[in-house]
Amino acid sequence: MHTNEISMLINEQIESISTNHNIVKINNLNVYADSHQILKNINLTIPKNKITVLLGPSGCGKTTLLKSMNKLTDLYKELKVTGNIFIEDDDILHTTKNVPSIRQKMGLLGQRPFPLPMSIYKNISYGIKLKGIRDKKLIAFSVEKYLKEVGLWEEVKNRLNQPATSLSIGQQQRLCLARGLAVKPRIILADEPTSALDPISSKIIENLFRSLKEHYTIILVTHVLRQAVRLADHVVFMYNGEVIEQGSPNTLFNTPKTQKLKEYLVDGN
Amino acid sequence: MLLKRIISDKLSGVWMLISLTAILLIPLFIIAGLYLKSTPLFNHQDFLRLISSSEWQPHKGNFGFWPFIAGSLYVTIIAFALAAPVCLLAAIYLTQFARSAMMRIMLPVIDILAGLPSVIYGVWGILIVVPFISKILAPAFNINTSGYTIFAGGVVLAVMCIPYMLNMIIEVFNTIPMGLKEASLSLGATFWESIKHVVIRKSYPGIISAFGLGIAKAFGETMAVMMVVGNSVQVKFNPFEAGYPLPALIANNYGEMLSIPLYDSALMFGAFLLLIIILLINLIFRYFIYRTRVH
Numbered sequence: 029m030h031t032n033e034i035s036m037l038i039n040e041q042i043e044s045i046s047t048n049h050n051i052v053k054i055n056n057l058n059v060y061a062d063s064h065q066i067l068k069n070i071n072l073t074i075p076k077n078k079i080t081v082l083l084g085p086s087g088c089g090k091t092t093l094l095k096s097m098n099k100l101t102d103l104y105k106e107l108k109v110t111g112n113i114f115i116e117d118d119d120i121l122h123t124t125k126n127v128p129s130i131r132q133k134m135g136l137l138g139q140r141p142f143p144l145p146m147s148i149y150k151n152i153s154y155g156i157k158l159k160g161i162r163d164k165k166l167i168a169f170s171v172e173k174y175l176k177e178v179g180l181w182e183e184v185k186n187r188l189n190q191p192a193t194s195l196s197i198g199q200q201q202r203l204c205l206a207r208g209l210a211v212k213p214r215i216i217l218a219d220e221p222t223s224a225l226d227p228i229s230s231k232i233i234e235n236l237f238r239s240l241k242e243h244y245t246i247i248l249v250t251h252v253l254r255q256a257v258r259l260a261d262h263v264v265f266m267y268n269g270e271v272i273e274q275g276s277p278n279t280l281f282n283t284p285k286t287q288k289l290k291e292y293l294v295d296g297n
Numbered sequence: 298m299l300l301k302r303i304i305s306d307k308l309s310g311v312w313m314l315i316s317l318t319a320i321l322l323i324p325l326f327i328i329a330g331l332y333l334k335s336t337p338l339f340n341h342q343d344f345l346r347l348i349s350s351s352e353w354q355p356h357k358g359n360f361g362f363w364p365f366i367a368g369s370l371y372v373t374i375i376a377f378a379l380a381a382p383v384c385l386l387a388a389i390y391l392t393q394f395a396r397s398a399m400m401r402i403m404l405p406v407i408d409i410l411a412g413l414p415s416v417i418y419g420v421w422g423i424l425i426v427v428p429f430i431s432k433i434l435a436p437a438f439n440i441n442t443s444g445y446t447i448f449a450g451g452v453v454l455a456v457m458c459i460p461y462m463l464n465m466i467i468e469v470f471n472t473i474p475m476g477l478k479e480a481s482l483s484l485g486a487t488f489w490e491s492i493k494h495v496v497i498r499k500s501y502p503g504i505i506s507a508f509g510l511g512i513a514k515a516f517g518e519t520m521a522v523m524m525v526v527g528n529s530v531q532v533k534f535n536p537f538e539a540g541y542p543l544p545a546l547i548a549n550n551y552g553e554m555l556s557i558p559l560y561d562s563a564l565m566f567g568a569f570l571l572l573i574i575i576l577l578i579n580l581i582f583r584y585f586i587y588r589t590r591v592h
């Protein structure tokens with residue numbers, strides 16, 4: 029292992045124990061599409077090493093909010109984003125830092141798994157190599173480590189060179205989680221990560237999130253109320269492009285203040 | 298009432314079966330027919346000699362098809378070498394970089410180009426490509442030519458194939474889900490890295506099959522090539538020489554000179570060869586697709 033790689037690893041450790049309580053802070057975020065406004069004046073703080081659940085009916089802008097945090101909104105030329113999104117004190121909408129390194133601070137888990145068109149092994153090593161790590165042993169070590177972290181190692185250790193698409197959907201989703209963790213993000217952005225999965229695979233993902241929050245900040249989009257109740261430390265309720273209420277799950281679920289949330293809780297149950 | 302419905306149900310099944318059988322049998326009939334028609338030639342010369350000999354002297358009973366096979370292959374290879382990179386880059390640009398308004402304008406244009414009759418491409422070749430080669434390109438290499446050359450055939454064929462292949466490749470790129478590109482970007486890849494390692498990689502089978510269909514179409518294209526390629530029976534490595542592709546042989550000569558013994562049988566054999574080579578091209582590309590579809 030090269031010394032610069034070691035020092036890189038150490039630096040990352042030091043950074044991750046910096047005592048920043050709110051890891052994400054969003055001020056006056058607006059997202060406009062060609063003809064209408066998708067997100068309206070969003071103000072949010074997201075607590076560190078907790079599971080924050082973004083809750084709301086479909087079409088209310090949850091995915092768009094998640095993609096703004098990752099600057100994936102850049103991909104859609106029709107979208108215009110204004111406001112501030114601070115990720116660890118960096119305003120990512122106005123920073124001069126390069127976008128790939130910002131995105132590597134966040135692992136993305138989509139609505140359904142999108143394994144890269146390569147082998148199981150390379151799905152994990154892809155992001156590691158993009159960080160500039162070339163040492164084969166270090167890469168192999170990381171691949172094993174993160175596959176173990178998502179409980180996939182025993183299932184795939186004898187077929188690492190097979191295409192990732194040969195895995196079941198549930199396994200693919202865990203692989204996607206592992207490859208996201210392998211770039212050592214601070215934050216996990218999960219957009220309805222269990223909506224395409226069977227109950228057992230969903231349960232595995234939920235349990236993983238519970239244990240991962242010790243080291244990562246998790247932002248979980250869901251429209252399944254029960255999942256929100258099971259997992260949330262902090263809840264953000266969105267409706268029609270706006271944040272209507274946010275707070276502890278206890279407050280929001282037991283004493284909702286707004287009519288919208290009351291209706292949503294009744295219909296969701 | 299019920300009985301009537303059951304009968305019409307059964308009948309529609311029968312009709313579908315008949316249409317399906319017809320679709321499957323017609324190519325078999327064509328192959329069998331061409332083969333039977335060319336048997337007199339087989340009895341006269343063996344197959345290997347027919348396809349490897351360069352001697353084309355129908356009057357003396359020498360039927361060597363190599364100049365035609367080589368001519369077709371050469372024109373097709375030049376066309377493919379010119380068209381493939383253009384199609385790939387244009388498709389990447391249109392699907393990944395251009396604004397969607399650009400795509401909305403380009404798609405109908407590509408469709409129109411793909412639908413133009415080949416004789417129009419031929420005329421364009423005679424008016425533009427042939428003079429360009431004889432007056433500008435060939436003199437630059439110190440070559441003296443009329444412009445009616447293999448290279449002219451390749452250029453015209455490339456221009457003809459571009460809209461056809463481009464259409465298919467755009468289709469292929471459009472089926473790649475956005476989520477895949479987002480996954481790659483979120484892992485820290487740049488936009489171009491994501492396109493190279495993920496979008497294009499995922500599209501391999503589709504790109505290869507588009508190329509395969511393009512080559513098969515190019516190999517069999519007759520009219521446009523025939524108009525600019527010079528049509529002289531020779532095997533030359535220099536692309537600024539005239540050539541004589543296989544389809545042109547059949548189209549130019551069928552119905553004439555049939556008084557020469559075995560001549561019609563030889564033309565049938567030419568058609569048979571054309572069919573076999575195109576089937577082979579298809580098979581080869583199917584194999585590539587199979588090899589790359591693993592992921």
Ligand SMILES: Nc1ncnc2c1ncn2[C@@H]1O[C@H](COP(=O)(O)OP(=O)(O)O)[C@@H](O)[C@H]1O
Binds near residue numbers: 066084088089093107
């Ligand atoms: N690229 C886009 N262009 C135009 N409208 C969009 C785009 N992306 C999302 N929208 C619209 O924004 C709204 C919110 O979408 P989304 O963020 O996907 O909601 P959710 O994830 O909560 O279901 C929807 O009405 C959707 O049609």
Ligand SMILES: [Mg+2]
Binds near residue numbers: 087090091219
């Ligand atoms: Mg969504």
